[in-house]
Amino acid sequence: MQIRTLLIDDEDLARQEMRHLLSAFPDITILDEAADASDALAKIRRYRPDLVFLDINMPGKNGFEMLAELEESPHVVFVTAYDEFAVRAFETNALDYLLKPVRTERLEKAVATVRDAIREQVPSAPATEPATGYQLRPDSLVFIKDGEKCYFVRLSDIFLFESEDNYVRVYFGTEKPLHRKSLNALAEKLPPEMFFRANRQQIVNLNNITNIEPFFNGTLRVTLHNGARVEISVRRAGEFKERLSL
Amino acid sequence: MPISFSKHQAYWFCQIFGWGVFVLYEIVNLLGLGFFTWKNALYMFLAAPLGIVITHTYRALLISRRVFDMPFAQMALLALVAVFGLSIVLFAGLTILTWAVEDNLNWAEITFNYVFMSVLNWSRYIFVWVLIYHLYGLMERINRTQLERLASDNQLKNVELQNLKAQLNPHFLFNALNSVKALTHSDPKRAGDAVMLLSDLLRYSLNYDKQTLVPLSDELAVTRDYLALEKIRFNRRLEYTLDIEPAAEKWPIPPILLVTLAENAIKHGIAQSIEGGFVHIKALVENDNMRLEVCNTGHLLPSPDRQGIGLANIRRRLDMLFAGKAVFDLHNNVELNTVTAAVKIPAI
Incomplete structure (x- = not known):
């Protein structure tokens, strides 16, 4: 299987060097290169690559800021020459990173990790995507940066989205970071077979519901795997019942 | 006790x-x-x-x-x-x-x-x-x-000593090494040249603290090396010129001063910009003072803490060496979109 790859670095020679190093990997196909964050954002959205090599220090937005803007993140291998701050972020968040000049052995390890991660992914049929908007799949990766902490989380691992001021708190595992996107913007992109808008504030993962009970005035109350309770508003209750009976 | x-x-x-x-x-x-x-x-x-x-x-x-x-x-x-x-x-x-x-x-x-x-x-x-x-x-x-x-x-x-030592910044060093590595297969001759530039620069940065003052021409030589290395790295994103009056060539200045100013110009002016820009270095003698200017495209960051340690360090060194008679000044030209760092150094 080919790993469709994008190189993001503001220095020509650095991209040239990465291209040279990657030429030893027959399963890596380099789709294109990008020299800054806005170029990179456009190309990631256009190509939807499996993997990007991302330089952290770029003019304009840095690598982290760029990733946080994406709806869906490809697999990412971070690259930096020397940046104490970025390296600390990589270490504390267990992110895969390479230091320039890049050692071939380290690169092999990083590519192997990505290969494994891609193999685990359920192959999805891209033809089912609607023409408008950008639809996420259950196995889409989402990059969340909340202060110092960074997360790559698979959409299917998220059990609850909850709006908080203008942002969204995202619940998965034992974590609940704040994602700098609005609930409404996110709601449009989530796969409807997995996520359900329970009320104005919350979106639940239907696969995570363990119990449903009638509540006051025609509302429903559902319990999630982790014990959290979510109320389904009267307006949404009808559709909810319909969805579950399907 | x-x-x-x-x-x-x-x-x-x-x-x-x-x-x-x-x-x-x-x-x-x-x-x-x-x-x-x-x-x-x-x-x-x-x-x-x-x-x-x-x-x-x-x-x-x-x-x-x-x-x-x-x-x-x-x-x-x-x-x-x-x-x-x-x-x-x-x-x-x-x-x-x-x-x-x-x-x-x-x-x-x-x-x-x-x-x-x-x-x-x-x-x-x-x-x-x-x-x-x-x-x-x-x-x-x-x-x-x-x-x-x-x-x-x-x-x-x-x-102070730690600050001085930290002046040749590792970010530059590793990026330069990465550029050299890239050149070894695409342009081996240029890679060789780059290694020579880098070793001259390294040697200078390891030895400069042995002297309190060096002639401007010494400092210019390493600054040229430094800029040539950055040119390899940034390619068309960096243009630079040096305009030095002959009378200024032998003027004694504190070592690594000009390299530091050039490094700041690249770090804040060129590396932060997608299109890149220019760095102009100028030296002239006027009324028993030597005026050294490093001008680059860009604008000063509004937050004062961002441009702190390096410049404060330059100020302190100048004060110590010239008893307050040297003047350091950093100013913004919004119309031209340039930042100029200027040092006035008195004759000894």
Whole structure:
């Protein structure tokens, strides 16, 4: 299987060097290169690559800021020459990173990790995507940066989205970071077979519901795997019942 | 704590020795003048231990109230009050003690005049004690502040040294090495040139702190190396020119100054911009001063803390070397979208 790859670095020679190093990997196909964050954002959205090599220090937005803007993140291998701050972020968040000049052995390890991660992914049929908007799949990766902490989380691992001021708190595992996107913007992109808008504030993962009970005035109350309770508003209750009976 | 123990010992030695000398002196005095009686002698023998108790209590008070940290005038006033206060206490204590020992007190003897003269008499000895002890306390204070100043100076020097060492920044170094690695297969000749530039720059940055001033031409040579390396890295994103008046070539300047300014220009002006920009370096002599300018595209960041350490360091070095006669200035030209760092260096 080919790993469709994008190189993001503001220095020509650095991209040239990465291209040279990657030429030893027959399963890596380099789709294109990008020299800054806005170029990179456009190309990631256009190509939807499996993997990007991302330089952290770029003019304009840095690598982290760029990733946080994406709806869906490809697999990412971070690259930096020397940046104490970025390296600390990589270490504390267990992110895969390479230091320039890049050692071939380290690169092999990083590519192997990505290969494994891609193999685990359920192959999805891209033809089912609607023409408008950008639809996420259950196995889409989402990059969340909340202060110092960074997360790559698979959409299917998220059990609850909850709006908080203008942002969204995202619940998965034992974590609940704040994602700098609005609930409404996110709601449009989530796969409807997995996520359900329970009320104005919350979106639940239907696969995570363990119990449903009638509540006051025609509302429903559902319990999630982790014990959290979510109320389904009267307006949404009808559709909810319909969805579950399907 | 061996030091404070020996201080403690010295204190007790002085107390006992001082008061011992006092007793001896008084008895010799009484004998010599023919006033010696056992009653008078007993009086002196009682006075010495009582004096020790009273002055020792006073010392404890000085220490617990940190009197030696007070302003000088306040301390002197306190010492004056203490001389009379302690004398009164000593006289009163002695009167009570002799009364207790002899068991007969002639109240008629205790007139105001007698009390006043006795207190005045005792105050001579107490004065000597207070003077010695306060002088000792003052000396200690001076020593301590001097040590503290030395320690803070030392700390400052260390910080400075670290800052100087940190000036060739590792981010540049590793990016340059990465560029060289890329060139080894695409353009081996240029890779070789780059290695030479890098080694010249490294050698200079390892040795520059051996001299306090270098001719501008030396500094220009490494700055050219540095810019040539950055040109390899940034390619079409970086344009640079050097415009140096011949009269400025031999002007003595602090080492690494120009490289630091060029590095700042690249870091804030070129690396932060997608299209890149230019760096102009200019040196000219005007009215016994050499004016060195590094101008780059970009704008100053509004937050002052972002452009802190490197520039503050330059300012401090210039102040130290030229006794405040060198001027460093950083300004923004919004219309032209340029930032200029200018240093005016006086002739030595």
